[in-house]
Amino acid sequence: xxxNAIERLIRPSxxxxxxxxxPCGVYDPAQARIEAESVKAVQERYQKADSMKSAxxxxxDYRARCLAIKEERANMVKEHLWVLWxxxxxxxxxxxxxxLHQLFWDTTKEAGLAKKSQDPAQGEKLxxxxxxxxxxFWETKKA
Amino acid sequence: xMQRLWLALVALAAAAVSVLALALRRVLxxxxxxxxxxxxxxxxxxxxxxxxxxxxxxMEYGQxxxxxxxxxxxxxxxxxKRVVGLPGEALRVGGALQVNGRxxxxxxxxxxxxxxxxxxxxxxxxxxxxxxxxxxxxxxxxRDFGPVPREAVVGYAILRYWPVARAGWLRxxxxxxxxxxxxxxxxxxxxxxxxxxxNP
Numbered sequence: 356x357x358x359n360a361i362e363r364l365i366r367p368s369x370x371x372x373x374x375x376x377x378p379c380g381v382y383d384p385a386q387a388r389i390e391a392e393s394v395k396a397v398q399e400r401y402q403k404a405d406s407m408k409s410a411x412x413x414x415x416d417y418r419a420r421c422l423a424i425k426e427e428r429a430n431m432v433k434e435h436l437w438v439l440w441x442x443x444x445x446x447x448x449x450x451x452x453x454x455l456h457q458l459f460w461d462t463t464k465e466a467g468l469a470k471k472s473q474d475p476a477q478g479e480k481l482x483x484x485x486x487x488x489x490x491x492f493w494e495t496k497k498a
Numbered sequence: 499x500m501q502r503l504w505l506a507l508v509a510l511a512a513a514a515v516s517v518l519a520l521a522l523r524r525v526l527x528x529x530x531x532x533x534x535x536x537x538x539x540x541x542x543x544x545x546x547x548x549x550x551x552x553x554x555x556x557m558e559y560g561q562x563x564x565x566x567x568x569x570x571x572x573x574x575x576x577x578x579k580r581v582v583g584l585p586g587e588a589l590r591v592g593g594a595l596q597v598n599g600r601x602x603x604x605x606x607x608x609x610x611x612x613x614x615x616x617x618x619x620x621x622x623x624x625x626x627x628x629x630x631x632x633x634x635x636x637x638x639x640x641r642d643f644g645p646v647p648r649e650a651v652v653g654y655a656i657l658r659y660w661p662v663a664r665a666g667w668l669r670x671x672x673x674x675x676x677x678x679x680x681x682x683x684x685x686x687x688x689x690x691x692x693x694x695x696x697n698p
Contacts, residue, residue: 365545365659365660366530366545367527367528367529367530367545367546368528369527369528369529369530369576370529370530370531370532370575370576371529371530371531371532371546371564371576371577371578372532372533372567372575372576372577372578373531373532373533373534373535373536373537373540373542373577373578373579373631373637374532374533374535374567374575374577374578374631374637374638375533375534375535375631375633375636375637375638
């Protein structure tokens with residue numbers, strides 16, 4: 356009893372965090388979202404190639420560049436999502452959000468489809484799915 | 499009569515202790531360490547006494563400071579990190595830390611700053627510190643959230659009082675830069691042959 360009292364007396368009321376979130380990575384769905392925004396922007400530019408291209412290039416050249424950039428960005432969306440899926444989210448998260456695996460499956464599939472699609476509506480759909488992951492992510496951060 | 503006198507003395511002593519405790523709380527704060535980014539200097543479960551406010555000018559380098567985490571997801575948590583870069587200095591981060599073009603010798607640090615975290619050369623603002631965890635491979639610090647303004651620092655560690663076996667003053671290390679002796683900067687040069695290379 357005396358020992359408990361002493362411990363209570365000397366124990367600080369504040370905690371100082373010698374903090375690190377590097378071993379488990381610095382996670383944020385914003386990374387995937389930013390790349391998906393790029394995908395959608397490229398899809399829009401692809402549609403407006405006539406007005407967007409510079410004078411020095413043909414429409415075909417401009418669209419070829421769009422496709423190359425979109426391919427790269429869509430792949431980065433997938434990579435960021437995979438890191439979240441496999442590294443950040445843990446079994447208790449899946450218990451609480453049972454739709455999580457399906458959601459990641461659908462979203463990464465949609466990111467794959469973005470490589471083939473030139474339709475900004477498809478990019479918007481991808482962003483909508485990432486938004487759902489983002490919502491769950493920040494709910495888990497509050498817990 | 500004697501009993502009343504004793505009671506009065508005890509009450510007076512209790513009041514004095516309370517006033518003293520209140521006065522000390524305005525100057526000092528106590529903090530329990532959580533996390534491992536400041537190992538081996540601080541271990542989880544250490545109890546520290548900090549002096550409130552930012553370290554005095556001229557004594558800032560190497561101080562372990564408590565600051566409010568600048569990132570929104572940190573919920574304003576109190577972070578413990580070491581001051582390695584001072585206002586106005588140019589820092590090159592990534593691998594070894596360079597201050598104004600000289601490698602900082604950091605015996606307290608271990609682990610590496612990954613090359614991909616290289617931040618180029620940043621000149622710190624006149625009121626900003628660059629803070630790092632001693633465990634470079636496992637710390638979230640100025641490499642992630644950038645320099646911290648002086649007003650974000652709420653205190654600096656002066657004493658560890660628990661566990662008793664490791665209790666003692668927490669004094670900042672001397673600052674040593676490669677090629678800079680007590681008499682000031684010396685030119686960097688290769689020595690031929692290398693001094694005591696360990697070869698027979």
